[in-house]
Amino acid sequence: MVKTKAPATSPSTRKAPAPIPGCRNLAVSSEVNASVTRAYRRGFPLFVHIEPVPHRFFYGECGAVRYASAQFRATTGATQGELVNMQDEGSAAKYFRADSGADWIYIASDSYPASPHGCGDIPQIPRALAAAWGNCAVAH
Template sequence: MTEDFEAVLHRGSEELAARTSALPAATVRARGDDLRRRRRLAVTALTVALVASVAGGTFALTTPSRESSPPGTVVNPTTPLPLPTPSPSPSASASASEPRCRSLVVPPEVKEAVTQAYRRAQPGLTHFVPVKGTFYYGECDGVFHAGTSFTPTAAATEGELVQLQDAGGAEKYFTKSEDGVWTFTGTDGFPRDPRGCAAVPGIPARLAELWDNCLARP
């Protein structure tokens, strides 16, 4: 009976030792490989998630929305671009706005018509004539102008002499209207303006220039 008990005890010890002994090497390797494979899968999934999140944020930060972006202009490389139109220079614009003027030789009938115009403008003056060598006559864009000074005739009365003297040496200027009537428009002042007829509003500047500012008479 003792031997049977010892045999039973020995078999029990072997079974217990087999159950509590280390696992075989192949089993340990298989479990280790399985754990490493699971770890790699988890790391790979985490990496993919992080890359997708970062890429999505960068795109949102750096890419403008379609609504906020201005529409682009498509240029056909084969179509020549229009050349800019040069703006006129100030001198060209000024030349275009200035009237076309010319100085003319005065006929006797113009001298008489201008003298009559001054008589109408100065009641009481009758005996006077234009001073020789001081008559200006010209035209700007179809409008005629004249300038002269007057001197009394031998028949002038004392009152006329005083009136003409009061007018001084100022040149008188006239403009012919569309109906052909000459009208007295003004003088260059007394004493005379040093600019002569260039200071008279009714005389175009270009015509005054052609007349040398009407300063031929001292």
């Protein structure tokens, strides 16, 4: 399995970035959270008992295309297989895309350890959006 990784965070845990023409950071709704989680489950059907890690979810759009970055963790009820596999997969941020009116699809994973420039190193994420997300940096 090929991985490409960057930690992620929610917009409420960091300073609001300056607006970037064509792309913008958005607040993550419960519907976006659930839709992106379903897309991850479709791409990785082994993971049933998962949820996004708090403060490691980014969401935004460039034109009519929406993008998300999330890191996932196992939840109550996870099987031994899920827990073991989540040790590797859970450590890497996942990236998703949804064209206007379409379902979310999985498009990439970050590496572990994270890429030096976070989501700015993920070619599937527009540079302007990665910049709006602060390259998916997580405050500690």
